[in-house]
Amino acid sequence: MDIAEAAGVSIGTVSLAINDSPLVNSETKKKIKKLSQEMGYIPNEAARSLVRKKSRQFGVIIPEISNYFYSTFIKELNSFVHSMNYGLTISISDNNPAQECMIIDEMIRNNVEGVIIVPFNERNSSPEYINKLRKVGIPFLFAVDYYDGIDACHVISDLETGMYNLVKYLISLKYTDIAYLSGDPSVITLKMRENGYRRAVEEASLQSHIIRVRAVDYTEACSVIQDCIRNGSMHRVFVCPNDMMALGVINTLRNNGISVPSECAVTGFDNVIFSSVSSVAITTVEQNIKRIAEKSFRLLIGMLDGNKPDRKEYLIKTRLIKRDSC
Amino acid sequence: MDIAEAAGVSIGTVSLAINDSPLVNSETKKKIKKLSQEMGYIPNEAARSLVRKKSRQFGVIIPEISNYFYSTFIKELNSFVHSMNYGLTISISDNNPAQECMIIDEMIRNNVEGVIIVPFNERNSSPEYINKLRKVGIPFLFAVDYYDGIDACHVISDLETGMYNLVKYLISLKYTDIAYLSGDPSVITLKMRENGYRRAVEEASLQSHIIRVRAVDYTEACSVIQDCIRNGSMHRVFVCPNDMMALGVINTLRNNGISVPSECAVTGFDNVIFSSVSSVAITTVEQNIKRIAEKSFRLLIGMLDGNKPDRKEYLIKTRLIKRDSC
């Protein structure tokens, strides 16, 4: 550390000054800070974290990054983490358990102080590798979704109530023939939505129409609706578990000369950007991504201070957004 | 290191074994590996990088993450980096020079071995803080865009040729009244597109119609087209510098009863997902994001081995995607 000799003090004093210790004379401190500035000194984080046994880094794992929902989550989380003077290590599992396992190891190697895991959207039959985090004493939790069988808390949207309210709203609009495009119900977040639909429809003593789709995406939505049109098995409303599917439904309907919403109503879910960008503004349910990020972060920070979360499940309120597609 | 005593060997031998050194007896190695597995040993990266002076980490800076273009770039880059057994530190500048400056410091502190900078989309009047990287000897380059005045190479799409080819294609379709929605020409990547438009139109001796917009986004596109309709200053084709704007134009036209493409043609740029998701499939120009990521990465890897890039500018070919909006 050449600043030491340049300033004519010992290396220990420099360290104290750099870290703003009150022990060091303010004159000396000023001199050292000025010098270190001039010499472009930048401390070595590896050495620091080695001796302090703290990295001031959090880790977050997401299934994919080129997905507006996840990337927005990252954006929000990133700003919370930075506002507390922590760094955020972002890792992408690519919907792959093996990858996720590797990432966990990586995080441990790098001494992150806490991990937020956003599970991928497929069944993960054996996520027990996640327990490695507990073994080495790194606090962690799930956000947006969770894996069954891991003892950790999770922060997710109250999807069931969200969908329930949406369908209730449809019913209040006097719709009675309401179909739901549902994916694999073994995926928790899809199951929750489906439950909301079911509950609302049953309460109103309406017939439930669940159309199973193989994948909850745009293309699949298009082809399913194409089929419905061919078969004449149309419904007055198509409720979709996400906005991309709603968009697919709308585009397919319109391309077949069926007008939305006058002949056929459609709703989405998530309120990702496309909602406002569609040819007809889509009625949808907004997930409060920022709030999920914030809550996860606060819980994690709390766990660092030894505060165990007081529940296993934290549900974040959703918001019904009424637009023009129904 | 408790593995050492458990295995009855010295700590140095354990280190060798863990790192698969051929110096150590294969029996011993096997025993040590087995033990370290059982004991759940995970090496401390901070200590490692401290002594090796290598972090096996690259850094990438992007302006925002909840943007399909950037997040796709990250996705591609991430997989290249991981395939070479490096880690990728992803940082978000949030379109903020001060933030970008802090990130650079952070990367230096963390000893990353190379940095890829994706500049933000506004003028950066004094990006000289980036030169700190050079001072400490960390190789870096620009991708997707670049800042003037920094001596580094950049890997970007050949946007000018891309736009030129698109407009030539329009001309070959016998369109003659072609307007261009252009943003701030002091932004390099917008300027390049505009130049392409100009060149094609001039070569064909057509009148050029450049409509300046304040921001190159969806809302602005909508309001500009709304104005055109009001003023009766319509054109036969609206060429947009990106797909979101094209979507805005199309939706506004259709909502005003103007059919696309029969009355009015529209084109986009970038080929982000929306292109195929619009009510009418948008003719656009694809940027080869994967190729940009790959080339940037290869150059950076090369620089680690002391290979100076042989040029300052690397242009990646774009691809014209003919669809239904014209």
Next chain:
DNA sequence: TTGTAGGCGTTATCAA
């Protein structure tokens, strides 16, 4: 208020 010295977990250089 400042200097000295030990140690964080690992690798690398010798010597054995």
Next chain:
DNA sequence: TTGATAACGCCTACAA
């Protein structure tokens, strides 16, 4: 083929 030991750069007692 292995063991001992000195770094790596920084922080932190404790001593001065």
